[in-house]
Amino acid sequence: MDYFIELLFSGLTRGSIYALIALGYTMVYGIIGLINFAHGEIYMIGAFTAFIVATILSILGFPALAIIVLAGLAAVVWSASYGYTIEKIAYKPLRHAPRLSPLISAIGMSMFLQNYVLLAQTSDFLPFPQLISDFNFMEPVAHIVGSTDLVILVTTTVVMICLTILIKYTKIGKAMRATSQDRMMAMLVGINVNRIISVTFIIGSSLAAIGGMLIASHIGQINFYIGFIAGIKAFTAAVLGGIGSIPGAVLGSVVLGLTESFATGYVSSDYEDVFAFSLLVLILIFKPSGILGKADTQKV
Amino acid sequence: MSMSLNRKIVAAAAGLMLAIAVPVAGVAADTLKMGVVGPHSGDLASYGLPSVNAAKILVEQINAAGGINGKQIELLIEDTVCDAKTATDVATKLVSDGAQFVLGGICSGSTKAALPIYLDAGILVMSPSATNPGLTQSGDYPNFFRTIAPDDAQAQLDVDFAIDKMGYKKIAVVHDKGDYGKGFAEFAKMFIEKNGNAEVVLFEGVTPGAVDYSAIVQKIKQSGAETVMFGGYHPEASKIVTMMKKKRLDASFISDDGVKDITFIKVAGEFAEGAYASGPMDTSSNPLSKAAVEAHKKEFGSDPGAFYENAYSAVLAMANAVKVAGSTDLEALKKALQTEKVDTPVGTISFDERGDAIGVGFSVYQVQNGTFVELK
CATH class of the missing domain: 3.40.50.2300 (Response regulator)
Incomplete structure (x- = not known):
């Protein structure tokens, strides 16, 4: 039973990690129907920014909490400005082009950013400081769920709730939903669609930055390539849950994380990805739009 | 148009014949030809170039001291980029250029691809870095030796x-x-x-x-x-x-x-x-190793890179084998390598019948206070 609980929490942590990245994918897709392949790189840039700021602040002797807040803030601002700029440079000019064009543009952006960080920073693995120190009250259960795991779980939950509230109950959320449902009509009733799209990119990128900081702190290392694999998995999770749906992204991520964790625990970690992607295929066979996705024939 | 193309082909063919003919004639000259192969450009160049440096330093020393049995050594340096196809092309070229023994094959894969060509020509090959166990253990490549322990x-x-x-x-x-x-x-x-x-x-x-x-x-x-x-x-x-x-x-x-x-x-x-990790034995206290590193610093103004000492040792072992055997005949060289002990930067080594160096090995290290400490 202990073993089961250990695996359960491993899976939940992993799922929450995926969710922090998947939310950005799903939001952008929900608004403009684009799979933003550069999202994983935004996550990586967030991690790098947090790394640089945290390193400088810890040399200057700031207290731990201040380092987390300031590094997080810097990562959010920096990543958000990247997200905003990428949308303006790589996607906006292609808004009326065939759907394949912005997709290719996104892949190109992803490669560009990877190589940019490779050249501007380093190809080596860098040690990411452990920003979240071990809480004393967690010690009795530390072998099951660590302090960083807890912070990731709580952050993901809070972020998901905040996003749902934002989209359901605020003015900007209403505008987002309108844009998502019918961009032309939204424009006609006076919604500034370009601004809504920019805001979406900024929110998505900010989430990726927070994810980047927390996940890097959990793993303890970063390099220019971390965005790729994390991005692919998060994308899978978003599709699994129904791309375009916020609760779907979180649910898909948790399902994916748990599948991988239990596959490792009870079968073999050699087959972790086999189980994860078999599950994806199975769900898509029976529910092509994902677990919580709405069937939307217009977008085909 | 077709005439001039034909003429071009004939000219190219003639040129090619000439290119092959010249090196073959060169064998008659009284030098020993040592091929040096490995990745000298591309991603893996940092693994291959130190071997070239080692060969250059030692050959200069040996030639200055009168060569081996009175014969000067000539280096034939070829880039394989660690690619199997390129490595076999290089092997063919070296055979036709009259190489008598070869230092290298840095990557296991490309070395394996080229070995049959050297074997057919009866050429000894010694690698400083190819660690794939099969290269020696399969018994397929009796011309292959190495100065690094297999995986x-x-x-x-x-x-x-x-x-x-x-x-x-x-x-x-x-x-x-x-x-x-x-x-x-x-x-x-x-x-x-x-x-x-x-x-x-x-x-x-x-x-x-x-x-x-x-x-x-x-x-x-x-x-x-x-x-x-x-x-x-x-x-x-x-x-x-x-x-x-x-x-x-x-x-x-x-x-x-x-x-x-x-x-x-x-x-x-x-x-x-x-944490424990195994790695090549620490040879930094060996005076020969110190001398080899000093020579590199003097010649190239920098610290030597990966596998430099293994390559240095390989050249020493091959030079000694040629000296003892008195020829570059593969069987004679193999006998010399297996029986003669040579002092090298990686220790005093000889070779077993499969081609692995005896006396070269790994040690277990432990991380203690932020450095690897060799456990004796």
């Missing part, structure tokens, strides 16, 4: 260390699914089973680059392993040791020379403390 020697050492020295009974073998890591892990598993005093409680591959390794760590904990033997490179190793400490798993960690890298300690920090 399985390392697995054997780690297994002996874990079982005989540390007395572990339960060992979890984990790898990164790559050629190198999985190869190491499979040898480790085989040697543990052969030893019989310990059992493999877990044998699994992890996905490199995954965001979280807690599930596999929980599984290792569940298996009751006293130590984790890991085949792979340092990025995964540091994630695993970090997660082991975080999940309060009190097992030790033993790994290979892909982990014995200072980056491992830098990245895993305090979590790396106490």
Whole structure:
């Protein structure tokens, strides 16, 4: 039973990690129907920014909490400005082009950013400081769920709730939903669609930055390539849950994380990805739009 | 149009004939020709260029001292980019250029591809770095020798260390699914089973680059392993040791020379403390090694790179074999290599009948206070 609980929490942590990245994918897709392949790189840039700021602040002797807040803030601002700029440079000019064009543009952006960080920073693995120190009250259960795991779980939950509230109950959320449902009509009733799209990119990128900081702190290392694999998995999770749906992204991520964790625990970690992607295929066979996705024939 | 094309082809063919004819005529001259092959450009150039430097330094010394048995050595340096196709082309070229022995083959794969061509021509090949066990153990390449221990020697050492020295009974073998890591892990598993005093409680591959390794760590904990033997490179190793400490798993960690890298300690920090990793024996106290490094600094103004000392030793061993054998006949050279002991930077070495150097090996290191300390 202990073993089961250990695996359960491993899976939940992993799922929450995926969710922090998947939310950005799903939001952008929900608004403009684009799979933003550069999202994983935004996550990586967030991690790098947090790394640089945290390193400088810890040399200057700031207290731990201040380092987390300031590094997080810097990562959010920096990543958000990247997200905003990428949308303006790589996607906006292609808004009326065939759907394949912005997709290719996104892949190109992803490669560009990877190589940019490779050249501007380093190809080596860098040690990411452990920003979240071990809480004393967690010690009795530390072998099951660590302090960083807890912070990731709580952050993901809070972020998901905040996003749902934002989209359901605020003015900007209403505008987002309108844009998502019918961009032309939204424009006609006076919604500034370009601004809504920019805001979406900024929110998505900010989430990726927070994810980047927390996940890097959990793993303890970063390099220019971390965005790729994390991005692919998060994308899978978003599709699994129904791309375009916020609760779907979180649910898909948790399902994916748990599948991988239990596959490792009870079968073999050699087959972790086999189980994860078999599950994806199975769900898509029976529910092509994902677990919580709405069937939307217009977008085909 | 077609006439001029035909003429061009004829001219090219004639040129080619000439190009082949000249080196063949050159064999008659009284020099020894040593091929130096390896990646001299591209991603892996840093593994190949130190061998070129070693060859240049030693050949200059040997030639200045009157050569081998009165013959000067001439270097034929060729770039293989560690690519199998290029390596076979290079081999053909070296054979036609009259190379009599070859230093190199840096990467196992491309070396293996080129070996049959050298074998057909009866040319001795000695690698400073190709560690694939099959190169010597298959018996397919009697012309192949190397001055580095094969991968399985390392697995054997780690297994002996874990079982005989540390007395572990339960060992979890984990790898990164790559050629190198999985190869190491499979040898480790085989040697543990052969030893019989310990059992493999877990044998699994992890996905490199995954965001979280807690599930596999929980599984290792569940298996009751006293130590984790890991085949792979340092990025995964540091994630695993970090997660082991975080999940309060009190097992030790033993790994290979892909982990014995200072980056491992830098990245895993305090979590790396106490981890074991095997790597080439520390030869820095050997006076010949010091001299070799000094010579490189004097000649090239920098510290030598990867496999420099192994290449230096290979040139010394081959030069000595040629001297003793009095010819470059493959059988005579092999006999000399197997019987004559040579003092080299990597130790006093000779070769076994398969072509592996005796006296070159690995040591187990432990991370202590942020550095690797060799365990005697």
